[in-house]
Amino acid sequence: MCTFTLFQQILSLVAEETEVSPDDILSPSRKEEVVDARCLLVYVLLRCGFSRGRTAGLIHQTVRSVGYILASWEQRRRKRILGINLENIRKQLGSNSFSLSL
DSSP: OOHHHHHHHHHHHHHHHHTOOHHHHTSOOOOHHHHHHHHHHHHHHHHTTOOHHHHHHHTTOOHHHHHHHHHHHHHHTTSHHHHHHHHHHHHHHOTTTOOOOO
């Protein structure tokens, strides 16, 4: 599967699980629910093997922003709903697609 197709699949799953549109996730919005969805997207992409540079390009952010988003994951993942969203995405992608530590 090509990386862009996998990216689109993951973006769709994150949008569906978080109930935030793909356009909003990829926007510069700073609304909490949008930032949470973007953070979840970045985390899943990196766990699926995307590099920080490739991830940054796909979500229209800088590599530094991706690093910041990843650094904030530990704090954000404590939100119960994000843990549930992450588990549902993991199940939909299949446990062999990537390794997640919750």
